[in-house]
Amino acid sequence: DAMVIQNPRYQVTQFGKPVTLSCSQTLNHNVMYWYQQKSSQAPKLLFHYYDKDFNNEADTPDNFQSRRPNTSFCFLDIRSPGLGDAAMYLCATSSRSWETQYFGPGTRLLVL
Amino acid sequence: AQTVTQSQPEMSVQEAETVTLSCTYDTSENNYYLFWYKQPPSRQMILVIRQEAYKQQNATENRFSVNFQKAAKSFSLKISDSQLGDTAMYFCAFMSLTQGGSEKLVFGKGTKLTVNP
Numbered sequence: 066d067a068m069v070i071q072n073p074r075y076q077v078t079q080f081g082k083p084v085t086l087s088c089s090q091t092l093n094h095n096v097m098y099w100y101q102q103k104s105s106q107a108p109k110l111l112f113h114y115y116d117k118d119f120n121n122e123a124d125t126p127d128n129f130q131s132r133r134p135n136t137s138f139c140f141l142d143i144r145s146p147g148l149g150d151a152a153m154y155l156c157a158t159s160s161r162s163w164e165t166q167y168f169g170p171g172t173r174l175l176v177l
Numbered sequence: 178a179q180t181v182t183q184s185q186p187e188m189s190v191q192e193a194e195t196v197t198l199s200c201t202y203d204t205s206e207n208n209y210y211l212f213w214y215k216q217p218p219s220r221q222m223i224l225v226i227r228q229e230a231y232k233q234q235n236a237t238e239n240r241f242s243v244n245f246q247k248a249a250k251s252f253s254l255k256i257s258d259s260q261l262g263d264t265a266m267y268f269c270a271f272m273s274l275t276q277g278g279s280e281k282l283v284f285g286k287g288t289k290l291t292v293n294p
Contacts, residue, residue, distance in 0.1 A: 106286065107286050108268075108282075110282070113281075166224075168214075169221060170221040
């Protein structure tokens with residue numbers, strides 16, 4: 066089945082140790098998004114790619130970076146995780162920016 | 178900037194009954210979409226229903242329907258014949274269509290719905 070896949074589902078890292086989260090999609094969608102969702106809060110958009118065009122949200126910390134090497138894959142890099150970065154990270158895709166977004170299951174990040 | 182308000186942090190309903198979740202939004206735009214997303218415990222967020230603002234007819238998807246009141250900027254979700262599997266966090270979301278390729282979802286804070294047996 067076509068879907069949005071996130072690996073790993075759970076990630077534990079140490080304070081300050083770089084970590085990479087992965088998202089892949091079989092929907093062949095042009096747009097890929099990364100959201101941060103803290104406990105009992107709404108998802109917060111970090112950035113998105115429209116094809117190869119990267120769009121960063123104004124309030125996304127520099128500590129968060131992203132790469133999209135091809136249509137199917139997108140990565141979220143956290144260069145120096147802090148305790149406040151512990152959250153669920155959601156990847157989503159859409160065929161066009163105005164179309165419905167399809168979400169992956171998320172990666173729960175724990176920072177020790 | 179657009180804002181989305183869900184005034185009910187938590188709700189509960191008995192199985193087989195009907196429940197309505199409230200959502201209001203604030204925008205000066207005329208062209209936009211509204212969404213309800215469902216996020217079950219430990220599972221991925223899925224689209225429940227979508228409403229185009231230019232359509233007067235309320236969207237329906239099986240047991241899920243919306244009451245879209247454009248002038249009042251209200252977009253409530255009605256779940257009929259509630260089932261245990263409807264237990265989830267429900268997010269109302271807004272998307273303006275005037276951002277030239279940078280359309281984004283603006284989410285409300287969510288309503289946690291529990292369906293009781």
